[in-house]
Amino acid sequence: MDDPNADISVLTRLELYFSIRQFTRTTRRFAEIFAYDYEMVMIFFVVVEACFQAILNLGGASSDRDSIEQIYLESASIGVSLFGISDASGIPRETVRRKVKALTDLGYVAVSEKTKNIYIPISAFFDLNIFDAFRLYVADIDQFVRTLQFYAKDDR
Structure with missing residues (x-):
């Protein structure tokens, strides 16, 4: 050319x-x-993005799964708030709250005891x-x- x-x-x-x-x-x-629930898909993507960002920040961590999981769970930057999900996705907060509850019940997201942020548990990444x-x-x-x-x- x-x-x-x-x-x-x-x-x-x-x-x-x-x-x-x-x-x-x-x-x-x-x-x-997610049974064709596109709001759940969007919420999951927003949370995954936040968690991948946290994982990238942990780049220097040991490479074995147990070490990565421990550092990941202890990271203060892991996850995103309900407000953050609503803001990023455009989905109303009450809908986000209901969908996060459903995703939590399915085991695809979890809520941090310490920060109350929503994050993807390591087990969800390894769900087939x-x-x-x-x-x-x-x-x-x-x-x-x-x-x-x-x-x-x-x-x-």
Whole structure:
């Protein structure tokens, strides 16, 4: 490709396509787990985002599961409040409260005794349905990276 703008155009289209496809597929996969309750899916995603952020901050922790779990549970930054979930998702607080109760009953979220924040228990990350949905999410990202690499090779 001789036109440098064409590279950006192709990458932008690919990025838009893959991000929409990723969102649609991931939402559908998690909706299957939560009986197609899309408010529960959104709430779960908001909590997962907050917990992944906490996990990234624990990057220097020991890599064995017990150490990670202990540090994760002791982290003051883990989870998000009901208000934070409502603010991030646009779902009314009372609805968030009811849906969090349902997610807690299912074992997909928990409430910190210390901070009262909602977080994802380590056991939920290893639930086969959740694990498989995240595995497929990573596979979709891998396909996107391989596609980008293919187009990068064409430019050489």
